[in-house]
Amino acid sequence: MNILELKNLSVSFKSKKSLTTLLKKNNLDAVIDNSFAIKDNSTYGIVGESGSGKTTLAKTILGLLTTPNGNLRFNKKKIDLSNKYRSKEFRKNVSMIFQDSIGSLSPRVKIKDLISEPFKIHKIHKINIKEEVHKLLESVGLSNDFLERYPHELSGGQAKRVSIARAIALKPKLLIADEPTAGLDVSIQGEILNLLKSIQNNQGMSILIISHNLSVIRHLTDEVLVMYFGKIMERGMTENVFNSPLHPYTKALVSFIKKYDFNNKNQKIELKGEVPSISERKSGCVFASRCEHPSHECKEGLIENKLIEFSKDHWVDQCCINCN
Amino acid sequence: MKESLNIENLYVNYLTNKGQLKALRNINFNIPRNSVVGIIGESGCGKSTIVSSIIGLMPDNAKIEKGDIKLNNNSILNLKQNEMKKILGNNLSVIFQDPMTSLNPVMSIGKQMILSQHHEKISKKEKIERSLEMLDLVGIPDYKSRFNDLPHQFSGGMRQRIMIAMAIQSRPDLLIADEPTTALDVTTEVQIINLLKNLKNKIECSILFITHNLNLLVDFCDYIIIMYAGIIVEKGTTKNIFLDPQHPYTKQLFNCDPSQIEKKIKKFPFIKGSLPDLINLKNECIFSTRCEHPSHECKEGLIENKLIEFSKDHWVDQCCINCKE
């Protein structure tokens, strides 16, 4: 059963009108034709660097951005993407933890009020809110001392835990985590990730992780998709994608996280060039400018990006099937 | 001179309203000529303090309690500002984490590159030629036509390349790179590190490389220094430390990096406990509260932190030699 189904999602922004842009396209395409599905009780990963559109994608699902293009189904119910509105049921069942853990907590509100906020917003009076807040705090590994504190008095890791407490308060079916390990020391990343996993096991929830930290994605997710410049380059079961990457971009990303081998020193694949500017989007394969051996069709811009099923549950962009 | 940089017995404190924060204690290391020395450590370990001590740009409440820092055998620790200025951008260059705030946003990069050559007594035309040469060397595409562009017209990776170009222009003896790739995408990170590798061979300078990324450290550096809460816990050649880590912090740090784990795991490793209070320092080993098997001497605070030579080019803090595992 799929908790979330997204089909053909495209999101564009209008650029500021000026003399120079009058002649060019007015629309900046951040996300182009993305489709994927997240199963119940599973962990899904979205890998991408800057300019990939991964944050825009998450924000559109949550209604922080709107688009006329695309179909979204949550728990089998159709969601109107052209509207910022989401039903109460959606809001209760889809929550998010943001990249900036301290910045995503309202600065003049105490921790105890921040954690009880979901209950108050959804007018849940049946339970003893104070007790629930204590339970939540304990489940994320924080003591009751934190109740009276303010966000700026917390460390990055503590603020992350508070954000998690808020996000799981109403036992959502899907938790979206945007760069959950950003800003955390390696020695404490593990605690946060273990916390997410144990909550998932206890409550039965799906997690969508957006990250550029591939080693975390590799260990944490069941399925993954790799985004580049707004399009999906490869998608499938995490094990397949990481063990047998098909797309040159994925191959490069996977090469960065191999355990260092002193006998085989130059393992990291260096891609030439950079992510192009969003205002200079051309037709044809988006990755052509960085490919080592672009095929003739790619160089001429004759072939467009489209995911095709290479093997069971392993999809890759058609441009790169042709390349050698 | 065999060594570009020597740091001897460095102790640095910060005066806070809660007392003296002992940020660095008994720091000793050398950077041999033409080598890359990497410092790895987490927040609060003191790596930023080391950088600011070397370049002489410390906050008002910082005090260097004792020790010495020598560049090419000349002490630079207590130099006056105008003397330090002669060295910075000349024998000693620095590149920082965020290229956006290191570059002047309202001045063209060409002009900044010319200005950064103020030590050189050559004509402006020669300075422009040199700058163009540098921009080409660091791989800026269309460098001639982009000479007068402003920083915001370049991507993060490009800006970092420009910073590198400015830093190596004067052929410094030592280049300090303080987390130069932390704010960049991983694909750009690889490009920058490969660039630094190439340049180091061409320019023949030493590099002090600060990072928290283990993969980068092992890939790029000849020597590694592991810091924890203001002290060095282990140092030596990359090979020695990576293949045979001795200190429990080093071992746990390596274990926690998910990229070092080959098989897919269910539970992520982490280091329990938290950083000690550097204001109210106790006499015991600084790592004893987080050590898996602290020895009797460690728990009783009978033994002090001090680096001893474990084997050739491999030094470890003496507390952990005694631990049994």
Add this chain to the structure above:
Amino acid sequence: MKKIIYEIIKEPLGLIGLTLVSLVILLSFGADLFSPFEPSQINIRDKLQNPSLVHILGTDQLGRDLFSRVLHGGRIALKVALISIFISMIIGIVVGIAASIGKKWLDNFLLFIFDTIRSFPTIMFALAIVTLFGPSLETIIFIVILTQSPIYARIVRTQTLMVINSEYIQAEKVLGINFMRLMVIHIIPNVVGPLFILASMDIPFVIAIEAGLSFLGMGVRPPIPSWGSILNDGYSFIDNSPWPLIAGGLPLIITTIGFTFLGERLRDIIDPKLKKYIN
């Protein structure tokens, strides 16, 4: 609240400011309690006396006790200032938020109104209104509200624009928060900080407007005491006695210094907190 007061008096600037302001407020609102005489009590025999134990600041040309007049004048001054600034703040918050989160045309229209009002020098504006509506306490309050609201609204608008796109507001929206709750708990508290600083600095300005108008005879009508009218009388009788002038000028100086110091200290306290939040 206690924390804020502690922070204020930590520095000499704040201590002096808060002390002076408390003194002014206490004496003015307790004018009836602390005045030894009726402010309008005329006693020609005792006119233009120097300060003594009976008349702390001396008497004016009609023998009225200057100290009592000053205290009652202070009550008028503070009443005008506090009421008008309070209402200006409310209007500023409502209009400022409307401008920042509403449609672009509304924002442009409101900004146009703000700038138009602000382009008039305040005193000229005040004189024009007084000429139209006649001098009275209500007119002064109206003038202040009209000229000061745009300033508050602009500040609120800028602050709201900064806050509305922050990550914590997005986090609240993701929880499904409704508009009123978002405004009252998360936006307004983070937006009004600079407003209190401005208000504190504005109070002396407003008092000066009232005093200025009263000085020109366009403010409160005699025999209601106003620091401005006391100053006016003092000006006329300066050859006979300097004390009415001093009596009129001194409270103005003390009040201005007090509120300005307090405002400066508030700004120092609120600004670093803002920096922490932004970082």
